[in-house]
Amino acid sequence: MGLRWYSTVVDAHDHRALAAWWAETLDWQVSFEDENEAAIIPKWLDEDSPGVPFEQVGPGLVFVPVADERTVKNRLHIDLAAPLHESQVAHVDALLARGASRADVGQGEDTTWVVLRDPEGNEFCVLSSRES
Template identity: 45%
Template sequence: MTSRFTELVVDCHDPERLAAFWCAVLDFTVIERSESDVEIGSWEPTVEKVRDRQMPPTLLFIRVPEGKTVKNRLHLDVSPIDGSTDDEVTRLLGLGATKVDVGQGPGRSWVVLADPEGNEFCVLRTLEPPH
């Protein structure tokens, strides 16, 4: 017997806003939405596809009444694929991300940002092929 990692759930106040932000960050699309949640992903999950092999999880943003109060225990890492890390950080700041200090210290090879609701994530080294 085996399970698959199919969704990563993010509690939030405004699922539409966060889904739009993360769609722009990751080039995902909305898969499903309701009054209280929005699911986004890079593929359309079906039972057959999920059973066939492990696929990237979707992100599911669910409306909750409480706000974020402490540093996330789980966060996303993203790696730019067609530009420098600095260029990607600039793009993400333009989308509504903010820089945050979680005690990472100076001189790190990654940059810690927060999405529009304060959920931390890291921008890692670029995966752009060398020129």
């Protein structure tokens, strides 16, 4: 058995606020937070969930405080997609209303995805709606 992708760690100036923003964005829950980190996981998953095999648990997101400013484009980003029956435009509008901003990373005018930045400037994409 190979290693399991356990979490993705995101640097943040206000790790608690950014974790809460992403938890709302993904409809997840904050599972842990202290002065050193804040972790979010899907709502259906409780870290102490009995009966969920280790290899079936998807990765969470962990936000850690940093003081330095990011100066270049992210080397890694998250792609989000809504189900087919939901509008990509509506989701983008909702994210913008909650503090996201549009980003131009050279994606061109004819792309089917939208590049945004979270409230701390981390880029992510909202893809066209997809099948579940």
